[in-house]
Amino acid sequence: MAKILNLQEEEHLVNMIGDNSITQAIFNYYPQCPKPDHVLGLKAHTDGSIITVNFADALGLQLLKNGVWYNVPIVPNALVMNIGDIMEILSNGFFKSLVHRVVTNAEKERLSLVLVYSLDLETELEPVSEMVDDKRPARYMKIKLNDYMEKYHDTYATGTLAIEGVKI
């Protein structure tokens, strides 16, 4: 990703990942649902991660693009990766955190294993300096990851997106 951003210091993003960086493994179980039109498995959100890796056994994950929800297909033995809020902030908005949700299924249950790769909670999050210049000033305010995650959980509960709250 540092290469895509053309960062001089290619290891910069990797070097941000230290001994206290957090990886969460989340196992989601979605039972069969007799009323999939009325019940979501997981409401629309972005992940508060650098990147997220997802492995699921059935359709259900949907992504939002230009106001339209699309099914993420199940490709045998393939992992799905999505960008999270941390990467959107570090890249100064070059990479976008993916809005996604999970719909329920009347026919079958669903299992997913989600790996959420994050940083040390003490990290001061802000766009990396190389992604900021006069033409493209910082689009996200500086915030400690711990404080960001607090906002993230509050906004998740209210159904809004934390990333919107740190945009300048």
Ligand SMILES: O=C(O)CCC(=O)C(=O)O
């Ligand atoms: O169950 C899934 O496929 C996605 C779960 C998810 O988006 C999450 O745990 O953040």
Ligand SMILES: [Fe+2]
């Ligand atoms: Fe998610």
